[in-house]
Amino acid sequence: MKVRIVSAALALALGISAGSVSLPVMANGEITAQVNNLNEHISTYEEEVRWLINKYSGVVNQYQQGDKDVRTQALVDHWEEVNFHEAIETQYVPVYALIWQGIYGVKNAIDKDAGTDVVMAEQQKLHASLWQALGAVKLAAHYQQKGLLDKVRTTEKEPTTAPEVIDDIDKRLNKVVAKYAEQLTEVAMSLVHDTYLQRFEGIEGALIEQDAELVEDLEKDFNVTLPQALKNKGSVDDVRAVIKDMQRKLARAKSLLEEAEKNRKDVF
Amino acid sequence: MQRRAFLQSLAGVGLLAALPLSIHRSMAQTVQAMSVEQLPPLKGDLTLYLGRGEGGLYENVLNAITKRNPGLNLQIRRGASAALANTLVAEAQAGVKRADLFWAVDTGSIGMVTDAGLAKPLPKDLIGQLTPGFQYPQWVPVTGRVRTLPFNTQKLQANQIPDDIMALADSDLSIGWAPAYASFQSFVTAMRILEGEKATTNWLRGVSRHAKSYAGELGVVMGVERGEVDVGLANHYYTLRLKAGKPNADVDLAFTKNDAGCLVNASGIISLSDTDLTTNFMRYLLSHEVQSYLASEAYEIPLVDGVAAPSALPALADLSPPEIDLRKLADMRPTLKLMREVGVL
CATH class of the missing domain: 3.40.190.10 (Periplasmic binding protein-like II)
Structure with missing residues (x-):
C-alpha cells in the first residue's frame, strides 16, 4: 500500500505512468519483455537516440544543401525501427506524442519546401523531445528497479472503481494525442469513441448526481469538441489543448466521485 | 428530499x-425478499464473469459479499457483457470451463449463453423469489430498467x-x-x-x-x-x-x-456450474439488502417482492410493460x- 502511494506520487511528479499500464496494441506490434526491464537496455536506448539524431540531422542537412530528392519518409521509418520507441510509448505517452509531432513537424516543413530556419526550428523541437524521452525512460528504469512501477501488461485490465475509470480515461486521452501526432486520425477518433462508450458512459450517471454541468461539459467535449478538433485536421497543439482542458475537468470529476463514494451507504 | x-x-x-394499473401480476406466487441474515455463508472457490456495469456499484456489492463471507474465494473477470458472452461460448466450444457465474448488464448477452445451452437450471424456490413475469428457469434477472x-x-x-x-x-x-x-x-x-x-x-x-x-x-x-x-x-x-x-x-x-x-429490461445472472455455492451466491444478489442498495444507489428496479422501487419511479406493478421473453432480445442482428x-x- 505504502509502495503504491510512493509510486503514484513519484509518477505524478515525473509524469511517468504509474499503476498498471495496459497497451494491447502498439504502433510497432506487440510489446516485448524489454519494457519491464528498462535498466538493462538504457545504453541501447542512448545509442538509439544518438543514432536517430544523427539520421535526422542528415536528412535536414541534405535539404539545406538543396537536395530536392531528400526522402522524408526516412524520418518516420527510422523512429519505427528503434526499440526505444516502445520504451517511451509504455512509460510516458505525452512525450511519445511530442516525438511524433516533431517528426511530422520536420517532415511537413521539408515536404512543403519551407525555409531552412523553419525546418531547423522543427528539428530542434524533435531533438529536445527525444532527449526528454530518454530522461523519462531513465527515471522509469530507476524506479522500476526499486519496484516502484507496476509491470506493463500485454492484456487490458478493467478499472473497477470510478476514480480508476477516470485514471484510465486520462491515459486514453494521452494516447489520442499520440495517435493524432502519429497522423493516425481514424485510430484517434475510434479511441475517443471507445473511451466515451466503454469508460465515461459508465461513470457519468454517478457524476451527474454530483455536478450536472460538469457532465454536460464533458459530454460536449467527448462528442463534439474533441471529434471536431480531430476531424478539422488542426495542429497537434490544438488537439492537445482540448485534451488538457478535458483532463482538468476529469480531475475535478475524480475528486467529486471519490468524495461521493466516501458518503455512499454500505451494502450490508 | x-x-x-x-x-x-x-x-x-x-x-x-x-x-394504468394494467399489470395484474399475481403476487401470491412470490415470497418476500430474504435478508442476508437468513442466508448460508458462502465457502469455496467461485469464478464470476462480470459485465461492465454501473460505475463501480456492482463492484461494491461484490466487495460486500466477499467481506461478509471470508471463506469465499471469488475470482472476477471483467469486460463488456457481449464480449464475455462470446468468450463463454468460445470456451465451451473448446471444451474449457472457467466461469461458474456470468453476471451481465443486458439480457441479450444472457440469451447468447442460454441459447448455447450453457446455463444450469435453477431451483424453484430461487425463481419463486422473483416478481412474476420475471421468472425464468435458467437465469435470474437481478434488477430492471x-x-x-x-x-x-x-x-x-x-x-x-x-x-x-x-x-x-x-x-x-x-x-x-x-x-x-x-x-x-x-x-x-x-x-x-x-x-x-x-x-x-x-x-x-x-x-x-x-x-x-x-x-x-x-x-x-x-x-x-x-x-x-x-x-x-x-x-x-x-x-x-x-x-x-x-x-x-x-x-x-x-x-x-x-x-x-x-x-422493462434487466441485468441478469446465470449459473454455469450446478452447485449450491453458485445458487447461494445468486440468493445474495436477490437479498433485501442488495436489492435495496441497487435501487437507492443505482436507481435500478428491484425484481423481488418487498423491496421498494426508486422513490421517484412508479412501482413496477403500476407500469404496463409488454409481455416478452427478455432472452429474445439477444436476436439483435435483424x-x-x-x-x-x-x-x-
Missing part, C-alpha cells in the same frame, strides 16, 4: 394518477405525450434518441418482435424525420432538459440521476402502455440490419 420533490412533480402533472419518454416540462405536459409508442412517429414532437446505444437497440428489437418488421421500419422512418441523434441516453435526457428536443427515448435512471444532481431540471418522465416503449436499411445507423 430531492427524490420526493420529483415524485411530487410527477404527481403534480397527473402522471402518477394517469398510470424501464424504457421511458423523458419530456421537457417547459414545453409540454404529460398528457400531450402519446401513451402509444407507435403514435410517436406521427406526432409533431421533436425527439431525441441514441440509435447506436445498446439499450435503444434492445428496445427496437422488442418493437420488432412485438409489432413486426414492417411496422418497426415505418416507425423508425417516421421518427427519424423529426429526431435528433445523441451518442448516449444520458445525452438524450440532457438534450431534453436543455430544450433541444421536446421528448426523448431513454432508460429511466438517467432522468432520475439528473434530477438527483439538478432537482429543478426541466424534465419529467412519461410512460407508454403495453408496448416496447415501456419495456434489428441492426433494419436500422441500417432505414439509415438511422
Whole structure:
C-alpha cells in the first residue's frame, strides 16, 4: 500500500505512468519483455537516440544543401525501427506524442519546401523531445528497479472503481494525442469513441448526481469538441489543448466521485 | 428530499394518477425478499464473469459479499457483457470451463449463453423469489430498467405525450434518441418482435424525420432538459440521476402502455456450474439488502417482492410493460440490419 502511494506520487511528479499500464496494441506490434526491464537496455536506448539524431540531422542537412530528392519518409521509418520507441510509448505517452509531432513537424516543413530556419526550428523541437524521452525512460528504469512501477501488461485490465475509470480515461486521452501526432486520425477518433462508450458512459450517471454541468461539459467535449478538433485536421497543439482542458475537468470529476463514494451507504 | 420533490412533480402533472394499473401480476406466487441474515455463508472457490456495469456499484456489492463471507474465494473477470458472452461460448466450444457465474448488464448477452445451452437450471424456490413475469428457469434477472419518454416540462405536459409508442412517429414532437446505444437497440428489437418488421421500419422512418441523434441516453435526457428536443427515448435512471444532481431540471418522465416503449429490461445472472455455492451466491444478489442498495444507489428496479422501487419511479406493478421473453432480445442482428436499411445507423 505504502509502495503504491510512493509510486503514484513519484509518477505524478515525473509524469511517468504509474499503476498498471495496459497497451494491447502498439504502433510497432506487440510489446516485448524489454519494457519491464528498462535498466538493462538504457545504453541501447542512448545509442538509439544518438543514432536517430544523427539520421535526422542528415536528412535536414541534405535539404539545406538543396537536395530536392531528400526522402522524408526516412524520418518516420527510422523512429519505427528503434526499440526505444516502445520504451517511451509504455512509460510516458505525452512525450511519445511530442516525438511524433516533431517528426511530422520536420517532415511537413521539408515536404512543403519551407525555409531552412523553419525546418531547423522543427528539428530542434524533435531533438529536445527525444532527449526528454530518454530522461523519462531513465527515471522509469530507476524506479522500476526499486519496484516502484507496476509491470506493463500485454492484456487490458478493467478499472473497477470510478476514480480508476477516470485514471484510465486520462491515459486514453494521452494516447489520442499520440495517435493524432502519429497522423493516425481514424485510430484517434475510434479511441475517443471507445473511451466515451466503454469508460465515461459508465461513470457519468454517478457524476451527474454530483455536478450536472460538469457532465454536460464533458459530454460536449467527448462528442463534439474533441471529434471536431480531430476531424478539422488542426495542429497537434490544438488537439492537445482540448485534451488538457478535458483532463482538468476529469480531475475535478475524480475528486467529486471519490468524495461521493466516501458518503455512499454500505451494502450490508 | 430531492427524490420526493420529483415524485411530487410527477404527481403534480397527473402522471402518477394517469398510470394504468394494467399489470395484474399475481403476487401470491412470490415470497418476500430474504435478508442476508437468513442466508448460508458462502465457502469455496467461485469464478464470476462480470459485465461492465454501473460505475463501480456492482463492484461494491461484490466487495460486500466477499467481506461478509471470508471463506469465499471469488475470482472476477471483467469486460463488456457481449464480449464475455462470446468468450463463454468460445470456451465451451473448446471444451474449457472457467466461469461458474456470468453476471451481465443486458439480457441479450444472457440469451447468447442460454441459447448455447450453457446455463444450469435453477431451483424453484430461487425463481419463486422473483416478481412474476420475471421468472425464468435458467437465469435470474437481478434488477430492471424501464424504457421511458423523458419530456421537457417547459414545453409540454404529460398528457400531450402519446401513451402509444407507435403514435410517436406521427406526432409533431421533436425527439431525441441514441440509435447506436445498446439499450435503444434492445428496445427496437422488442418493437420488432412485438409489432413486426414492417411496422418497426415505418416507425423508425417516421421518427427519424423529426429526431435528433445523441451518442448516449444520458445525452438524450440532457438534450431534453436543455430544450433541444421536446421528448426523448431513454432508460429511466438517467432522468432520475439528473434530477438527483439538478432537482429543478426541466424534465419529467412519461410512460407508454403495453408496448416496447415501456419495456422493462434487466441485468441478469446465470449459473454455469450446478452447485449450491453458485445458487447461494445468486440468493445474495436477490437479498433485501442488495436489492435495496441497487435501487437507492443505482436507481435500478428491484425484481423481488418487498423491496421498494426508486422513490421517484412508479412501482413496477403500476407500469404496463409488454409481455416478452427478455432472452429474445439477444436476436439483435435483424434489428441492426433494419436500422441500417432505414439509415438511422
